[in-house]
Amino acid sequence: MAYADKIREAYRKELADIRTAGLFKEERFIHSPQAAEITVEFPSGAPQQAVINLCANNYLGLSSHPEVIRAAHEGLDSRGYGMSSVRFICGTQEIHKELERKLANFLRLDDAILYAACFDANGGVFEPFILTDQDVIIADRLVHASLVDGIRLSKALQESYKHNDMKHLERKLEEFQDKRIRLIVTDGVFSMDGDVAPLDVICALAEKYDAMVLLDDSHATGFMGRTGRGTHEMRGVLGKIDLITTTLGKGLGGASGGCVSGRAELVELCRQRARPYLFSNAIPPVVVAAANKVLELVSSTTERRDKLERNTLYWRKALTEAGLDIKAGESPIVPVMLYNAKLSQDVARDLYKEGIYVVGFFFPVVPKGAARIRTQLSASHETAHLDKAAAAFKKVGEKYGILGLKKDQIIAKFGA
């Protein structure tokens, strides 16, 4: 037998170690469509509970939007269920091309190429044109895991700079002037902190030191910036970014799929060489048809991103007034800082009892001593949802005596 007892025991021990370390992740079952209010079974087997969802990436509230669902039905009826092929053999329908065109137009770039997920887009985006150790990739230290994987797969020299630290980035750019290509890599909105990359400064440095810029705007496309194009619009650098990767799995309907958009030659090189594009099935027509509708919606009105912005301001103000310690920022990702890992779990559990669904994050997902509850706003939240959630945060905050306390005081009370 190939799966020998010794091996089985070793794996069982690893799983046990994950549990002992308190890092075991468990899925919670949702018994309703994704929305501001959902029905949850947690833990497994427990009675179902109706809760307000504050932890989805459903920024624009399009996950279960009637027009999107209708478009998906139409796509299914007119184009079938699956493509049974990679794109370049017989997996490209005209609606795939339409979606690529719409994405590029929306992002204000030359062209775009679809992937099964942004994870794939990021994993395969470097290899096609960052070719040798004569090139260097300089990435923010907090970029998404999929970018880290992609960078590791490239043959370039790998470098990193302190999170959003422009002086440090400049030092690295100076240091690598001997290289053929310098590529700066950053997220637009950082998913754990909700802060926004200073893309205006990054683009100025890129110009000064002759570097290209790659931006992962997964937590921004559709809503950051005045017309929702993303952090490049927000920071006034539309047209200056060389490559943007983003997902269809968050603001843009939340189903699945991702893309690389950017300079025509770079996108074409991805079509020729990116392995997750060449060796993975085309996105199903039902998702493509719905995503085309989503892009129509976000291109024709800013109503939803405007509501999300209002909700964000309202929520940040409500939590601050309640005396919670939130990370300042401009995005709909609002982390409530608790610093202590156990406290973050206790508070999340108590909030669930109050009908508020949030998740506590701690090391190694965030740095040690920086545990938090990450709340995320949606255009589908109504003021009443936010009022109820803020009242629950206040009640639970009071129970633990953390209202009005700053970082040092919370750490003094609970430990880091």
Add this chain to the structure above:
Amino acid sequence: MVNDSELCEIILQYVKDEYLDEDDDTQIGPDSPLISSGIVDSFSMVSLKTFLERKYKISIPDAKATPEAFDSVNKIVALMKEFF
């Protein structure tokens, strides 16, 4: 050949400059855990590897550059000696 204590000093200084904020008063010595303590995460470790490779004109294969092998300055010194 670089001597151990000099190498140790250089790496220690690099770690302080690169991974600690200016107002961070964490004390680190040659045996302080770097990765398991969270001072250096497994991705930002690339800066340290690139620095050593460029400065000493060596190449540390990825299979050897594990988080365990980079977990303290003394461990890194030991690893590097394989490649001089």
